[in-house]
Amino acid sequence: xxxxxxxxxxxxxxxxxxxxxxxxxxxxxxxxxxxxxxxxxxxxxxxxxxxxxxxxxxxxxxxxxxxxxxxxxxxxxxxxxxxxxxxxxxxxxxxxxxxxxxxxxxxxxxxxxxxxxxxxxxxxxxxxxxxxxxxxxxxxxxxxxxxxxxxxxxxxxxxxxxxxxxxxxxxxxxxxxxxxxxxxxxxxxxxxxxxxxxxxxxxxxxxxxxxxxxxxxxxxxxxxxxxxxxxxxxxxxxxxxxxxxxxxxxxxxxxxxxxxxxxxxxxxxxxxxxxxxxxxxxxxxxxxxxxxxxxxxxxxxxxxxxxxxxxxxxxxxxxxxxxxxxxxxxxxxxxxxxxxxxxxxxxxxxxxxxxxxxxxxxxx
Amino acid sequence: xxxxxxxxxxxxxxxxxxxxxxxxxxxxxxxxxxxxxxxxxxxxxxxxxxxxxxxxxxxxxxxxxxxxxxxxxxxxxxxxxxxxxxxxxxxxxxxxxxxxxxxxxxxxxxxxxxxxxxxxxxxxxxxxxxxxxxxxxxxxxxxxxxxxxxxxxxxxxxxxxxxxxxxxxxxxxxxxxxxxxxxxxxxxxxxxxxxxxxxxxxxxxxxxxxxxxxxxxxxxxxxxxxxxxxxxxxxxxxxxxxxxxxxxxxxxxxxxxxxxxxxxxxxxxxxxxxxxxxxxxxxxxxxxxxxxxxxxxxxxxxxxxxxxxxxxxxxxxxxxxxxxxx
Numbered sequence: 307x308x309x310x311x312x313x314x315x316x317x318x319x320x321x322x323x324x325x326x327x328x329x330x331x332x333x334x335x336x337x338x339x340x341x342x343x344x345x346x347x348x349x350x351x352x353x354x355x356x357x358x359x360x361x362x363x364x365x366x367x368x369x370x371x372x373x374x375x376x377x378x379x380x381x382x383x384x385x386x387x388x389x390x391x392x393x394x395x396x397x398x399x400x401x402x403x404x405x406x407x408x409x410x411x412x413x414x415x416x417x418x419x420x421x422x423x424x425x426x427x428x429x430x431x432x433x434x435x436x437x438x439x440x441x442x443x444x445x446x447x448x449x450x451x452x453x454x455x456x457x458x459x460x461x462x463x464x465x466x467x468x469x470x471x472x473x474x475x476x477x478x479x480x481x482x483x484x485x486x487x488x489x490x491x492x493x494x495x496x497x498x499x500x501x502x503x504x505x506x507x508x509x510x511x512x513x514x515x516x517x518x519x520x521x522x523x524x525x526x527x528x529x530x531x532x533x534x535x536x537x538x539x540x541x542x543x544x545x546x547x548x549x550x551x552x553x554x555x556x557x558x559x560x561x562x563x564x565x566x567x568x569x570x571x572x573x574x575x576x577x578x579x580x581x582x583x584x585x586x587x588x589x590x591x592x593x594x595x596x597x598x599x600x601x602x603x604x605x606x607x608x609x610x611x612x613x614x615x616x617x618x619x620x621x622x623x624x625x626x627x628x629x630x631x632x633x634x635x636x637x638x639x640x641x642x643x644x645x646x647x648x649x650x651x652x653x654x655x656x657x658x659x660x661x662x663x664x665x666x667x668x669x670x
Numbered sequence: 671x672x673x674x675x676x677x678x679x680x681x682x683x684x685x686x687x688x689x690x691x692x693x694x695x696x697x698x699x700x701x702x703x704x705x706x707x708x709x710x711x712x713x714x715x716x717x718x719x720x721x722x723x724x725x726x727x728x729x730x731x732x733x734x735x736x737x738x739x740x741x742x743x744x745x746x747x748x749x750x751x752x753x754x755x756x757x758x759x760x761x762x763x764x765x766x767x768x769x770x771x772x773x774x775x776x777x778x779x780x781x782x783x784x785x786x787x788x789x790x791x792x793x794x795x796x797x798x799x800x801x802x803x804x805x806x807x808x809x810x811x812x813x814x815x816x817x818x819x820x821x822x823x824x825x826x827x828x829x830x831x832x833x834x835x836x837x838x839x840x841x842x843x844x845x846x847x848x849x850x851x852x853x854x855x856x857x858x859x860x861x862x863x864x865x866x867x868x869x870x871x872x873x874x875x876x877x878x879x880x881x882x883x884x885x886x887x888x889x890x891x892x893x894x895x896x897x898x899x900x901x902x903x904x905x906x907x908x909x910x911x912x913x914x915x916x917x918x919x920x921x922x923x924x925x926x927x928x929x930x931x932x933x934x935x936x937x938x939x940x941x942x943x944x945x946x947x948x949x950x951x952x953x954x955x956x957x958x959x960x961x962x963x964x965x966x967x968x969x970x971x972x973x974x975x976x977x978x979x980x981x982x983x984x985x986x987x988x989x990x991x992x993x994x995x996x
Contacts, residue, residue: 388793390923455984455987456987457983457987458935458936458937460738460926460936461930461936461979461983464923464926464927464930464979465976465979465980465983466976467923468923468924468927468972468975468976468979469972469973469975469976469977470976471969471972472969472970472971472972472973472976473969473973475967475969475972476969476973480967480968480969576969585740585797585800588793588794588797589794589797592791592794598791598793598794599791628808628812630805630808630812630915631805631808631809632805633801633802633804633805633808634801634802634804634805634806634808634809635805636801636805637798637799637801637802637805638802640794640797640798640801641798641802644784644788644790644794644795644798645788647790648788648789648790649788649789650788
C-alpha cells in the first residue's frame with residue numbers, strides 16, 4: 307500500500323503527470339461522447355497490405371510529424387531558445403524531395419504525362435539524404451546565428467521563418483508540386499506489421515535522441531546551458547556548440563517531418579506544408595512541462611504533449627466541428643492548459659493530494 | 671564637436687541604420703523604376719501598410735516591456751469579421767466602431783491580466799489569444815462577408831489631397847496609423863506610463879522594487895496593443911470593404927520583423943516606435959519594388975524581407991556589442 311502511494315507521489319511529481327492526465331481526460335471524453343472512437347479494424351489495402359485502421363491509428367499516423375518536431379523543439383527550448391523556423395524547414399525539405407523526384411528537372415516544360423509517369427529523377431536514398439541535409443543545414447544556420455552571432459533565438463529563427471517559405475517556393479519554382487512516385491509514399495502511408503511507418507520513424511528518432519541526451523553528457527550540458535549559459539561557459543562547457551547541436555538536431559527532425567508530410571499528402575506546397583507547426587510544436591513542448599526559459603526537459607513528455615494535441619484535433623473532427631472552428635477549440639484547450647499549469651492551480655491540487663496523503667498516513 | 675557626435679551616433683545608431691536602409695532601398699528602387707519617384711508611390715506605402723503599421727506600433731510597446739503579442743493578426747481578423755457581420759445585420763457604424771474598439775481593448779487587457787496574474791508566459795497566452803480570435807472570426811462567418819454600408823464606403827473612399835504635391839492623395843483611414851504613431855510617441859516619451867514601460871523592459875524586478883505600478887502598466891500595454899489591432903482591423907475592413915477570418919494570416923510575424931528591423935530589442939527596454947515606422951516602410955518598399963518589376967514572383971518578397979532583417983539585426987548587434995564593451 308505504501309509502495310503504491312510512493313509511486314503515485316513520484317508520478318505526480320514527475321513531468322509526465324500533467325500531459326498524461328490531459329491525454330486521459332480527452333480519451334475519457336471520447337469514450338463518453340463518441341463510443342466508436344476506440345474502434346480498431348483490420349483492412350486489406352491493395353497497395354500497402356493488411357493493416358489496422360481507426361481513430362487511434364490516425365492520431366499516431368497524422369501526429370507523427372508533430373511529434374518529431376516536438377522532439378527537436380524540446381532540445382532547443384531546453385537550451386533557453388526557441389525555433390520558429392520549423393514550419394519553413396518542413397516546407398523546404400518537402401520541396402527538396404518533390405523537386406528531386408520530379409522527372410522533368412530544369413527548364414523543361416512540365417507536361418502532365420511526364421509527371422504522371424511513376425518515375426523519379428534521382429534514386430530514393432539520395433532524395434531522403436538531400437531532404438535531411440537541407441533541413442540540417444537550415445538548423446545549422448539557425449544555430450550559427452544564435453551561438454556565434456549572438457542574435458536572440460526568436461529573431462534569428464524568425465529570419466529563416468520568413469525567408470524559408472520563400473526559399474521553398476524558389477525550389478519548386480512557385481508551383482504546388484504533385485508527386486507521382488509510389489515508393490516515396492511509403493513513409494507517410496505505408497505500414498509495418500499493421501502499424502504506420504511514421505510511428506516507427508518517430509520511435510527510432512525518439513530512441514536516438516533519448517540515448518543521446520540521457521546516456522551521454524549532452525543532455526546535462528543542454529540543461530545547464532538552458533539554466534545559465536554564462537556559468538556553463540565558465541565551468542568549461544562549450545555552450546556555443548551545445549546550442550549549435552540543439553538547433554541542428556531540431557532542423558534534422560523538422561526535415562524528417564517534412565518528408566513524411568509531403569509523402570502523406572503526395573505533394574509539396576511551399577506555402578502550406580507545415581503551416582503553424584512551429585506554434586503547435588512549442589505548445590506541445592510547453593504542455594510537456596518544459597519551461598520556455600530553458601532548463602530541465604523531458605522528451606517523452608513533449609511527445610505526449612504532441613499526442614494530446616492530435617488526439618484533441620481528431621476528437622474535434624469526429625465530433626463534426628468544421629475545420630475552421632478548430633482554432634477556437636484549440637484556444638479553449640490552451641486556456642485549460644494555462645489554468646492547469648499556473649501556480650495557483652498547482653498549489654491547489656498539491657494541497658488536495660497532500661491532505662489526502664496525510665489522512666492516509668494517520669489511518670495507517 | 672567630434673566628442674558630441676560620437677555618443678550621439680552610438681546612441682541613435684540602430685535607428686539611423688534603419689532609416690539609412692530604408693532610404694537606400696527606396697533610392698535603389700527609384701533608380702530601377704523611375705515611376706517610383708512619384709510622391710504618390712511614397713504615400714501609397716502608408717495607404718497599403720496602414721494596418722501593419724498600427725499593429726506594429728502596439729507590438730513595439732509590448733516588446734519594449736519584454737513581452738510579445740502574437741494575437742494581433744487574430745484580433746484584426748476578428749474585428750473585420752465581427753464588424754462586417756454586424757453591419758450586414760443592420761447595425762449602425764456609430765455603434766459598430768466604438769464596439770470594436772472596446773472589444774480590442776478588452777481582449778488585450780484580458781490577455782494582459784492572464785499574463786500578469788496567472789504568471790503565464792506572454793508567448794503562450796497570446797498564442798491562445800490568436801487561436802481564440804481567429805476561431806471566433808470563423809465561427810462568426812466561414813466565408814468572406816462584404817460590407818455594403820454607405821457610411822463605411824464613404825469613409826473608406828474619401829481622398830485627402832496632400833498640400834504642395836499635385837494629384838497626390840491618401841484616404842481617410844490612412845490617417846489613423848500616423849495619429850496612433852503620434853499617440854505612441856507621446857505615451858513613450860512624455861508620460862509616466864512610457865517611462866515605466868522602459869523600466870520594466872530593462873529590469874522588471876527593480877521596476878517593482880522602485881515602486882512603479884508594474885502590473886497596471888503591463889496590462890495597459892497589452893490593452894493598447896489590442897486597441898491598435900482593433901483599429902488595424904477597422905482600417906483593413908475599410909480598405910477591402912469585407913470581413914473574413916482568414917485576413918492577415920501571419921501578420922503578427924511581419925509585425926515582429928518590422929519592430930526588430932526598427933531597432934527594438936526583443937529582450938525589452940531598448941528601442942522606440944520611430945524605428946518601427948521605418949521597419950514597416952522598408953517592408954512596404956520591398957513589396958512595391960516587386961510590384962513595379964512585375965516579373966519577379968511573390969516569394970522574393972519573403973526572401974527580401976528576411977535578408978534585410980538579417981542585415982538590420984547584424985548591424986544592430988554590432989552596436990550592442992560595442993555598447994557592452996565600452
